[in-house]
Amino acid sequence: MEFYRSHVLICTGTGCTSSNSRALIDTLKKELVENGLEKEIQVIETGCFGFCNLGPIMVVYPEGVFYCRVSEADLREVVQEHFVKGRVVQRLLYHEPNSTVKTTEFDEIEFFKHQKRVALSNCGVIDPEKIEEYIARDGYFALAKVLHEMTPAQVIEEIKKSGLRGRGGGGFPTGMKWEFAAKAPGDQKYVVCNADEGDPGAFMDRSVLEGDPHAVLEAMAIAGYAIGANQGYIYVRAEYPIAVERLTKAIEQARKLGLLGKNIFGMGFDFDIGLRLGAGAFVCGEETALLTSVEGRRGEPRPRPPFPANKGLWEKPTIINNVETFANIPRIIRYGADWFASMGTEKSKGTKVFALAGKIKNTGLIEVPMGTTLRTIVYDIGGGILNDKEFKAVQIGGPSGGCIPAALLDTPIDYDNLIAAGAMMGSGGLIVMDNDTCMVDIARFFLEFTQDESCGKCPPCRIGTKRMLEILTRITEGKGKPEDIDNLEALAKTIKSSALCALGQTSPNPILSTLKYFRDEYEAHIHDKKCPAGVCQALLSYTIIEDKCRGCGLCARNCPVNAISGKVKEPYVIDREKCIKCGACMEKCKFGAIERK
Numbered sequence: 001m002e003f004y005r006s007h008v009l010i011c012t013g014t015g016c017t018s019s020n021s022r023a024l025i026d027t028l029k030k031e032l033v034e035n036g037l038e039k040e041i042q043v044i045e046t047g048c049f050g051f052c053n054l055g056p057i058m059v060v061y062p063e064g065v066f067y068c069r070v071s072e073a074d075l076r077e078v079v080q081e082h083f084v085k086g087r088v089v090q091r092l093l094y095h096e097p098n099s100t101v102k103t104t105e106f107d108e109i110e111f112f113k114h115q116k117r118v119a120l121s122n123c124g125v126i127d128p129e130k131i132e133e134y135i136a137r138d139g140y141f142a143l144a145k146v147l148h149e150m151t152p153a154q155v156i157e158e159i160k161k162s163g164l165r166g167r168g169g170g171g172f173p174t175g176m177k178w179e180f181a182a183k184a185p186g187d188q189k190y191v192v193c194n195a196d197e198g199d200p201g202a203f204m205d206r207s208v209l210e211g212d213p214h215a216v217l218e219a220m221a222i223a224g225y226a227i228g229a230n231q232g233y234i235y236v237r238a239e240y241p242i243a244v245e246r247l248t249k250a251i252e253q254a255r256k257l258g259l260l261g262k263n264i265f266g267m268g269f270d271f272d273i274g275l276r277l278g279a280g281a282f283v284c285g286e287e288t289a290l291l292t293s294v295e296g297r298r299g300e301p302r303p304r305p306p307f308p309a310n311k312g313l314w315e316k317p318t319i320i321n322n323v324e325t326f327a328n329i330p331r332i333i334r335y336g337a338d339w340f341a342s343m344g345t346e347k348s349k350g351t352k353v354f355a356l357a358g359k360i361k362n363t364g365l366i367e368v369p370m371g372t373t374l375r376t377i378v379y380d381i382g383g384g385i386l387n388d389k390e391f392k393a394v395q396i397g398g399p400s401g402g403c404i405p406a407a408l409l410d411t412p413i414d415y416d417n418l419i420a421a422g423a424m425m426g427s428g429g430l431i432v433m434d435n436d437t438c439m440v441d442i443a444r445f446f447l448e449f450t451q452d453e454s455c456g457k458c459p460p461c462r463i464g465t466k467r468m469l470e471i472l473t474r475i476t477e478g479k480g481k482p483e484d485i486d487n488l489e490a491l492a493k494t495i496k497s498s499a500l501c502a503l504g505q506t507s508p509n510p511i512l513s514t515l516k517y518f519r520d521e522y523e524a525h526i527h528d529k530k531c532p533a534g535v536c537q538a539l540l541s542y543t544i545i546e547d548k549c550r551g552c553g554l555c556a557r558n559c560p561v562n563a564i565s566g567k568v569k570e571p572y573v574i575d576r577e578k579c580i581k582c583g584a585c586m587e588k589c590k591f592g593a594i595e596r597k
Contacts, residue, residue, distance in 0.1 A: 004042040006083065009059045011124060013048035013210045014203070014242055016055035020072075024056050027072045031079045041083055047211015049124035051111055052364035054094065059124075064105045067092040097361045097383035111362050114381050116343065118351045119167075119327035120367045123211030128246050131253040134214040140259050142333035143218050146225055147267040155226040156182060159329070161337035163349030168194055168285075168322030169397070169426045170502065171348075171415040177319055180309035181227040184317035189229035191220045192313060192320040194290055195236035195243070198282040199398030200449060202429040204353040205323035207365050209236065209243035212327065213250040217260065217273060219329035224271040227319060231272060235290050238277040247275060282453035285427075286501045287320045289455065300457045301501035322427065324353050344370030348414030352425070358395075358432035359386045371412040374404065378432060389434040393517070397426030399446040400506035402513030403439060422513040424506065438535035439518040440525055443510045444472040450507040461504030464495040468511060477538040480526035489515060534596050537581045541597050546571045548593035555585035555594060 010016070010025055025043055032038045049057050054068035058078075065088055067078070074092060081087045093102040096110055103109050117123075126133040134140070146155050160175030181189060193216060197205040209216065220232040236244055251273055254260040262270050276294050283289045284299040291313050293299035312318025328350060332340045341349045348370040354377070357363050361383035368377065374394060378384070385391050393403045396413075402423030404411065411417055415425050433442065451465040468491050471484050492508030499505045515522060524530045531539040544555070544564075551569040556562075563579040566572030574585070574594075586594040 002039070002042075004040060006041045006063075007061045008041060008043045009046045009061065009124065010043065011047065011049050011055060011057045012045040012242075013123075013207055014240075015048065015052040016057060017242065019055045021056035024058075024070060024072055024075070028075050028079070031075050032083075035079055035084060037079070037083055044127050045129070046125065047123040047128050048207040048365055050115075050120065050207075050365040050367075051094075051109075051362065053362065054364075063088075064107060066094055066103065066105065066109060068094050110383070111364070111366075111381055114372070114376055115367050116351050116369050117367050118331055118340075118343075119208060119215075119324050119353055120211070120365070121331070122215065123207060123365075126212070128211050128213055129249050131214060131250065131257065131259075134212070138334060139214050139330070140218050142330040143221050143225075143259070144265055145333055146222050147265050147269055152182060152226045152228065155222060155333070158337045159226075159332060162332045162340040163337075163344070163347075164325065164328055164332065164340065165348065165415065166321055167324035167328075167352065167425075167427070169400075169424065171425055174321060174325055177309055177321070178223060178226050180307070181229075181317045181319045184310045186317045188231075188314075188316045189224075189227055190313040190316055190318040191223045191227070191229050191232035192291065192294065192318055193220060193232070193234040193236075193326055194285065194287065194320055194322040195234055195240075196278045196285045196290060197237065197240075197323075197427060198280070198285050198453070199427055199429045201357045201431055202355045202398060202427055204355055204365065204428045206240050206243050208323050208327050208353075209240065210246055213243075213246045214254065215330055216247075216323055216326045217250055217254055219326035220273060221260065221264065221271045222329055222333060223319060223321070223326070225269055227317070229319075230270045231274070233274050233276050233294055233313070235276045235278055235284070235294055237280055239280055244275065244277065251275070281455075282450075283455040283501070283503055286503050289501065290320065291318065300455045301503070303500065324428070345412065345414045347416055352413065352428060354428045354430040356382055356430050356432070358430075359389070359434040359437070360384070360432040361386055368413075370414045373410050373412055375409040377413070377430070378409065382432065385432065385434050389436065391432070392435045392437055393433045393439065395431040395433065395442065395446070395510070396429070397424040397506075397509070398429045399449045400424065400503065400509055401426045401429070402509045403433075403442065403517065404513070405517040407517075422509065422516050424509065436533055436535070438476075438531055438533040439514045439521050440472065440531075441476055441533075441535050443514045444469065444476055446510040447472060447507065450503065454504065454507075458498075458500035458504060460495045460499040461501075461507065464491055464499070465504070465507050467491055468495075468508070472511070475522065475525045476531075476536040478525070478529050478536070480522075482526060484526060485515065485519070485522055530597070540581045541576060542574055542579060542581065542583070542586060543595045543597065544572050544574055545593050545595055548591055550591050550593070552590075554588050554590065558584050558588045560584060 058067040058070045156178050164174045165171040288302040289299040308318045353367045451469050454461045456462040549571040556564040563575045
């Protein structure tokens with residue numbers, strides 16, 4: 001066995017890989033060899049640390065030093081200063097927003113202080129491509145425990161007692177779903193993992209699969225034991241090549257050690273897992289459409305009932321949970337239902353993973369106890385709004401979620417509170433918006449996505465979302481009519497109550513929530529033909545303020561359509577008929593002489 005004085009953990013998840021972290025690893029290893037340190041310093045490739053906008057990230061243990069935005073050019077200095085001389089490279093350390101104080105240790109960073117990592121507990125800690133590292137963190141101990149010490153009914157009871165609810169969006173009690181499938185008659189049953197993460201800006205499931213794939217495999221085997229299934233499938237989108245590669249390796253490793261396949265742990269239990277790659281259809285995130293796709297047919301939702309627990313994959317009893325839900329299972333079995341239930345709120349137990357994005361200083365992947373307020377997430381973990389602008393709203397729950405305004409910043413995040421606020425938990429996308437965001441345009445953007453992704457099977461979704469999108473587009477183009485708001489509300493409520501699947505039923509949420517909290521913006525677009533946020537181009541006008549214009553001509557030289565004219569050292573004028581409202585003139589003006597209304 002080799003012993004190292006230092007371990008260097010470098011993220012090789014999708015985010016840091018796109019920032020060239022793999023080249024970073026190769027260069028670091030060369031530097032270590034050149035300095036004779038290759039047997040003293042071990043370089044470990046990990047999954048996502050979570051602080052994505054700081055990548056590539058490098059954490060050095062046992063010190064816990066957190067280096068961020070590391071480049072290949074920095075590595076010689078890191079090796080010489082840190083590993084040879086024992087001095088921390090100060091310039092690569094993290095400092096909090098609005099502060100110049102460098103944070104030396106990983107655990108001192110505000111971004112991590114308010115988090116509780118359960119589903120993400122191994123991400124950024126182990127090499128996901130080495131099963132030995134997962135086992136060293138008590139991996140597969142939960143599977144051994146259920147096979148040796150628990151009956152299937154006891155496993156289900158433990159999951160029910162934990163209060164774990166599905167993290168894929170619906171929030172249905174996981175243990176209850178497993179119980180339905182266990183009691184359903186059938187000689188063949190299936191366990192399916194929904195890894196078809198299609199929400200714009202969401203990467204929670206991808207990061208778990210890239211950083212801790214064995215947790216999902218172990219959980220699926222536990223689920224198989226609980227309901228009497230011997231086969232599982234992971235449905236993962238093909239756009240996640242790193243996740244697919246690591247899942248493939250993990251399955252092979254587990255089979256080789258007898259942790260998947262026949263007679264697991266010598267207890268007569270058989271369970272294996274296969275991969276199915278999705279082609280990127282958003283509708284396949286809906287469980288019945290996903291099952292149809294696994295069967296090799298076009299992914300379209302099925303009417304429910306019957307529910308998959310009774311009649312799912314190939315019409316056999318099937319449980320389907322998403323990646324994050326499964327990632328919690330081994331921890332619940334190892335530490336007990338009471339441990340998990342001690343976190344969160346009365347009706348929403350445990351933690352939730354969110355992809356934090358938008359107009360916020362700290363973007364990335366976070367995991368917080370249920371009941372954490374939006375204010376804590378936005379200001380304590382997220383570091384506040386970019387450029388210290390005013391917070392306006394947060395879109396939570398993906399394109400089928402809703403927008404929560406600044407007035408509700410102190411809302412504790414759990415399933416019931418979000419529904420009461422007109423949003424939904426969804427899979428965990430959380431997009432922060434500032435006062436430069438037009439809420440009408442946001443509603444149009446998300447509806448455009450869901451309308452384009454509609455499978456077209458049912459008329460409410462196929463036709464209704466198209467009609468709503470036409471109305472929203474008309475409003476943002478300055479052609480809105482007084483009756484449009486009432487028509488939008490009526491259409492939204494009809495679609496919500498009549499669409500076949502959850503995609504259609506939840507597609508009106510962005511409209512209903514923005515109408516609830518930002519109706520004044522709709523009215524301004526329709527009645528005043530103004531966009532208060534200055535986003536909708538058709539409603540904008542640019543004017544040169546005569547007293548401020550120095551007559552430099554810079555605006556005219558940068559106008560792509562020659563809509564600005566004038567003489568040097570005299571005020572210039574914009575021809576509104578020619579102006580295409582691109583904003584180039586305002587951007588180039590050095591004197592603040594151009595006004596946008």
